[in-house]
Amino acid sequence: MxxxxxxxxxxxxxxxxxxxxxxxxxxxxxxxxxxxxxxxxxxxxxxxxxxxxxxxxxxxxxxxxxxxxxxxxxxxxxxxxxxxxxxxxxxxxxxxxxxxxxxxxxxxxxxxxxxxxxxxxxxxxxxxxxxxxxxxxxxxxxxxxxxxxxxxxxxxxxxxxxxxxxxxxxxxxxxxxxxxxxxxxxxxxxxxxxxxxxxxxxxxxxxxxxxxxxxxxxxxxxxxxxxxxxxxxxxxxxxxxxxxxxxxxxxxxxxxxxxxxxxxxxxxxxxxxxxxxxxxxxxxxxxxxxxxxxxxxxxxxxxxxxxxxxxxxxxxxxxxxxxxxxxxxxxxxxxxxxxxxxxxxxxxxxxxxxxxxxxxxxxxxxxxxxxxxxxxxxxxxxxxxxxxxxxxxxxxxxxxxxxFFALRTLAASGGVHREEIRESPQPGDEEIAVFRLDGALFFGAADRMVEEINLISSVSVVILRLSQLQVLDATGARVITELVQSLERRNITVLIKGIQERHLHVATRVGVISALRHQNHLFVDLPAAIEHARSHVRRTRAQQSGAQGHPS
Known part of the structure; x- marks a missing residue:
């Protein structure tokens, strides 16, 4: 005292x-x-x-x-x-x-x-x-x-x-x-x-x-x-x-x-x-x-x-x-x-x-x-x-x-960018969508940022790059959880790459990790995530070809 x-x-x-x-x-x-x-x-x-x-x-x-x-x-x-x-x-x-x-x-x-x-x-x-x-x-x-x-x-x-x-x-x-x-x-x-x-x-x-x-x-x-x-x-x-x-x-x-x-x-x-x-x-x-x-x-x-x-x-x-x-x-x-x-x-x-x-x-x-x-x-x-x-x-x-103005500026600093797979393109890459989330994903910007991803179609795998995400609060983590669940219900596999250590706790608590189809769908680097996505596409195409070759 x-x-x-x-x-x-x-x-x-x-x-x-x-x-x-x-x-x-x-x-x-x-x-x-x-x-x-x-x-x-x-x-x-x-x-x-x-x-x-x-x-x-x-x-x-x-x-x-x-x-x-x-x-x-x-x-x-x-x-x-x-x-x-x-x-x-x-x-x-x-x-x-x-x-x-x-x-x-x-x-x-x-x-x-x-x-x-x-x-x-x-x-x-x-x-x-x-x-x-x-x-x-x-x-x-x-x-x-x-x-x-x-x-x-x-x-x-x-x-x-x-x-x-x-x-x-x-x-x-x-x-x-x-x-x-x-x-x-x-x-x-x-x-x-x-x-x-x-x-x-x-x-x-x-x-x-x-x-x-x-x-x-x-x-x-x-x-x-x-x-x-x-x-x-x-x-x-x-x-x-x-x-x-x-x-x-x-x-x-x-x-x-x-x-x-x-x-x-x-x-x-x-x-x-x-x-x-x-x-x-x-x-x-x-x-x-x-x-x-x-x-x-x-x-x-x-x-x-x-x-x-x-x-x-x-x-x-x-x-x-x-x-x-x-x-x-x-x-x-x-x-x-x-x-x-x-x-x-x-x-x-x-x-x-x-x-x-x-x-x-x-x-x-x-x-x-x-x-x-x-x-x-x-x-x-x-x-x-x-x-x-x-x-x-x-x-x-x-x-x-x-x-209010600070939050509006912070919200505007965040963004979602779709990236092309530039290295060694392979057949089936068109079914893989890579999205990079930048800036801040918090209560003032979360819904706006993920809206574009939720409207995606004609893909079977979505990779979410979170390594550039600077701010992630409980609301932002909850929106990611709902996004993953929504995509998975549409039979679109979601892979998460590069979630920062400081965001891992809130992401785990709110349910981002558990919403993934498999624990192996969490990656540290992008090449591994892309390779996994490609193997998933190949496996899916093979299953579809087999189903077409053996009609019931």
Missing amino acids: RGYFAPLLPGAADYRRLPRTWRSDLVAGITVGIVALPLALAFGVSSGVGAEVGLITAIIAGIVAAVFGGSNVQVSGPTGAMVVILGPIVAVQGPQVVPLLSLMAGIFVLIAGVLKIGRVVSYIPWPVIEGFTLGIAVIIFLQQVPAAFGVSPGPSTNTLVAVVEALPTVAWPVTATAIATTVAVAAIMVFLPRLNRHIPASLIAIIVVTIVVTVANLPIDRIGQLPSALPAPTFPAVTLPLVATLAGPALTIAALAAIESLLSARVAASISDTGPYDADRELVGQGLASVASGFFGGMPATGAIARTAVNLRSGAQSRLAAIIHSLVLIAVVYLATSAVSLIPLAALAGVLMITAIRMISRSTVRSVITASRSDAAVFVGTAVVTVSFDLIIAVGIGIAAAA
């Missing part, structure tokens, strides 16, 4: 490189902490639970996931995808259920890690992932439109509908101030990195517009009062009916947290030399992070690819960088909450709008769209369903669609 759990727990090896990397980790941690501050505040506000909840989540989840997670450089906290799911739940159930929701979702993710099913994310097709990302980016952008216009979102749980419902409530000059603030933040975030890409543009943008709005005393909504200390951990209020009500949303959040965290960790491992990631341990760490966040009144957390990328670009080499990022945010709570409370909500909307736009890679979209029609259909379909309905439903539909 100890050997099973040991890989899922922190160890001294996590910090082996620290004596050589602590300086770069310190710089990276401070940098990503500065970048994470506006995002944490914005995601908290956007989800409906408040800026302080986003900040608490970034602190608590960031530390716990850094210590217990399976990636050396992953930075965790509130993310846009989580906001997309939480928004409708908060609108219906209220913000008071979020800590319990975080606790429940964290337990589900933790169980997935303990059961070691982390590698399942590798089975999600690339077009599904990109379509999912595009859909999330569109939703995040749409969610900020009401704040950018200085109004509250509409009552609908559908983001697009809520935006349409909010627009008639705009009021000038508040709307003009909000739009100007949003545009100013966006402009600074776009143009400042062109001067120096290491400048924390989002933080600079928020500081500048906050100073201008405060000095000019412009009419605009602010974040408002924030706590000047971290809250004490408490167990969320829980009742059985509430747990039953939140079970479905918690599973959805857990699935999203697992998928997003593992994708982020995988991307981080692929673009850095900081070592591989452990998928199962990452789930354990993310599960514990959401559980801890719930105890402190926070929201569910995931690995954040944007902050993780900043961490890597800033030189992070170990977990210390993510831990320092949380310490920077703690310093903000204890030293700067009065200043943070003055930030306009429209400024946070500008940050998230630019963040959403940057989530979409034009080159990636072009690659997916032009790869193939099926990939383009899966990509677009996943994005549309994500925006229109639900994130997890979108992933499920996307995977199902990708599987």
Whole structure:
């Protein structure tokens, strides 16, 4: 049991490189902490639970996931995808259920890690992932439109509908101030990195517009009062009916947290030399992070690819960088909450709008769209369903669609080809039909592939060449069995040549071998099978000649 759990727990090896990397980790941690501050505040506000909840989540989840997670450089906290799911739940159930929701979702993710099913994310097709990302980016952008216009979102749980419902409530000059603030933040975030890409543009943008709005005393909504200390951990209020009500949303959040965290960790491992990631341990760490966040009144957390990328670009080499990022945010709570409370909500909307736009890679979209029609259909379909309905439903539909197209392609790769007997042709060869089965013979292609063979006539022997068959499942084996039985009932002898060792078990179990007229009708090479077929034809012709010479 100890050997099973040991890989899922922190160890001294996590910090082996620290004596050589602590300086770069310190710089990276401070940098990503500065970048994470506006995002944490914005995601908290956007989800409906408040800026302080986003900040608490970034602190608590960031530390716990850094210590217990399976990636050396992953930075965790509130993310846009989580906001997309939480928004409708908060609108219906209220913000008071979020800590319990975080606790429940964290337990589900933790169980997935303990059961070691982390590698399942590798089975999600690339077009599904990109379509999912595009859909999330569109939703995040749409969610900020009401704040950018200085109004509250509409009552609908559908983001697009809520935006349409909010627009008639705009009021000038508040709307003009909000739009100007949003545009100013966006402009600074776009143009400042062109001067120096290491400048924390989002933080600079928020500081500048906050100073201008405060000095000019412009009419605009602010974040408002924030706590000047971290809250004490408490167990969320829980009742059985509430747990039953939140079970479905918690599973959805857990699935999203697992998928997003593992994708982020995988991307981080692929673009850095900081070592591989452990998928199962990452789930354990993310599960514990959401559980801890719930105890402190926070929201569910995931690995954040944007902050993780900043961490890597800033030189992070170990977990210390993510831990320092949380310490920077703690310093903000204890030293700067009065200043943070003055930030306009429209400024946070500008940050998230630019963040959403940057989530979409034009080159990636072009690659997916032009790869193939099926990939383009899966990509677009996943994005549309994500925006229109639900994130997890979108992933499920996307995977199902990708599987359908993959099966169709696999089925099309299979084929049946009749071959001529070219070597030393002999009389009677016209009564022998040799068929080569290629590719895949499985439930999606079996009937189509054997249809041609079943229609054969004017032959007395059929040789089935199976050596080129790459895929054979139980359905395919059953179809071969029925084919052999059908031909034998028509007095056509069936010989099987070259069945692969890996297919022999299923062929034997399903009845392919027993359907043959004789066990000797199974051959390893083609010449032996052809010679046996010729002897059968000669014997049959001799019997027919004898019967004609001795009429009854």
